[in-house]
Amino acid sequence: MRVEAEHRFPVSVPDGFEYITDQANWPEYWPNLVRIEPGSRWSEPGDVTRMALRVLRREVEMTMTLGRFDPPRLVEYTSTQAGLPDLRHERHFEDADGELHYRAAVEFEPRGLYDRFIVRRAIARALHATLAKLDAVFRGGNLNP
Numbered sequence: 001m002r003v004e005a006e007h008r009f010p011v012s013v014p015d016g017f018e019y020i021t022d023q024a025n026w027p028e029y030w031p032n033l034v035r036i037e038p039g040s041r042w043s044e045p046g047d048v049t050r051m052a053l054r055v056l057r058r059e060v061e062m063t064m065t066l067g068r069f070d071p072p073r074l075v076e077y078t079s080t081q082a083g084l085p086d087l088r089h090e091r092h093f094e095d096a097d098g099e100l101h102y103r104a105a106v107e108f109e110p111r112g113l114y115d116r117f118i119v120r121r122a123i124a125r126a127l128h129a130t131l132a133k134l135d136a137v138f139r140g141g142n143l144n145p
Helices: 013-021 023-029 113-139
Strands: 002-009 033-036 048-055 058-070 074-081 087-096 099-107
Touching: 002 113, 013 023, 013 087, 013 099, 013 113, 023 033, 023 113, 099 113
Parallel strands: none
Antiparallel strands: 002 099, 033 048, 048 058, 058 074, 074 087, 087 099
16 A cells, blocks of 8 residues: 655755755654654664654654665655554655655555554645645745755
């Protein structure tokens, strides 16, 4: 199963890529992020980031492993989180008349009806919330790459 969302932002591809992939900026736009655990890295394939998210009023740990980091075009990673199937993520950064066309995709193998409907819907909501927060950052002029 694949869930995708995309948006165009008034920022260049290199600036958007730098901002979005910099962990220091994640608390500004990542929905339900509580903290990034010390020792987390995110700049070359094989790097691992552990973070806590608030899900249904409790903290849940997510572990992400960077698979491909191709500035300023593509990021691919996997994530694991208790109670969810393993997820494969893609983040595409493309030029659209001098602006960033950003596309986020998440793939997973559904384990049953819960994954097919509830998990798929939750992923779609998270992607759209992320895009809305990024839009507010980029349109608000808060970009500090």
